[in-house]
Amino acid sequence: MSESSSKEVELKTETKSDPKENKNPKGQISLEAKIIRIVDGDTAELLYGELPIMLRLQHIDAPEKRGSQPFGNNAKTILSDLCFGQEVTILTEGDFDMGGRMIGEIINEDGLNVNKEMVRLGYAWHFKKYSSDMNYDKLEKEARRERRGLWQEPNPVAPWDFR
Numbered sequence: 001m002s003e004s005s006s007k008e009v010e011l012k013t014e015t016k017s018d019p020k021e022n023k024n025p026k027g028q029i030s031l032e033a034k035i036i037r038i039v040d041g042d043t044a045e046l047l048y049g050e051l052p053i054m055l056r057l058q059h060i061d062a063p064e065k066r067g068s069q070p071f072g073n074n075a076k077t078i079l080s081d082l083c084f085g086q087e088v089t090i091l092t093e094g095d096f097d098m099g100g101r102m103i104g105e106i107i108n109e110d111g112l113n114v115n116k117e118m119v120r121l122g123y124a125w126h127f128k129k130y131s132s133d134m135n136y137d138k139l140e141k142e143a144r145r146e147r148r149g150l151w152q153e154p155n156p157v158a159p160w161d162f163r
Contacts, residue, residue: 027093028092028093029094030090031048031089031090031104032048032088032089032090033046033047033048033053033087033088033089033090034085034086034087035088035106036052036085037084038076038079038080038084039054039076040062040065040072040076040079041062041063041065041072041074041079041118041123041124042060042061042062042075042118043055043057043101044079044083044106046088048090053102054100054101054102055090055101055104055106056102056103056104057079057105057114057118057124058092058103058104058105058115058130059105059115059116059126059127059130059133059136060115060119060124060125060126060127060131060136061124061125061158061160062075062118062123062124062125062159063075063123063124063159063162064159064162070150071123071149071150071156074123074149075118075124075149075150078118078121078149079114079118079123082106082108082112082114082117082118083114086108086109087109088106088107089106089107090102090104090105090106091104091105091107092104115136116135116136119136119139120139120142120143121143121149122144122146122148122149122150122151122152123149123150125140125158125159126139126140127160129160
């Protein structure tokens with residue numbers, strides 16, 4: 001791996017017998033890792049073996065901590081409550097965002113999809129610009145209807161408009 005591509009992580013998928021690394025029929029890779037830090041409502045740092053990896057939660061966009069967007073700190077706290085310190089499963093296609101973060105979904109120790117739960121609880125938007133998964137859209141509509149989390153605000157501003 002060259003110095004310029006040091007942000008990339010090579011993911012082994014040659015064996016299906018290793019429970020730590022399996023590729024499913026959708027092309028997703030399943031990684032077992034520990035969540036070691038919560039950066040904000042849609043970013044966590046995980047430890048995969050001895051390799052620290054920044055993870056951008058796929059399908060969602062949470063309120064910004066920087067700039068004091070309403071519910072930004074709340075979103076970070078909720079994400080922490082859902083997965084910090086846990087041995088989790090990361091579902092990823094091996095893609096990285098422009099900031100070098102791996103993009104994926106977190107399944108916590110209770111088997112809960114953390115990304116979906118953030119939307120269901122009203123602490124993240126479905127990030128439709130990068131996701132066509134209608135399950136997230138349904139969860140966001142439900143959270144809006146029930147006025148959960150950030151949907152308590154009369155006119156919540158999406159993070160992509162706040163930035």
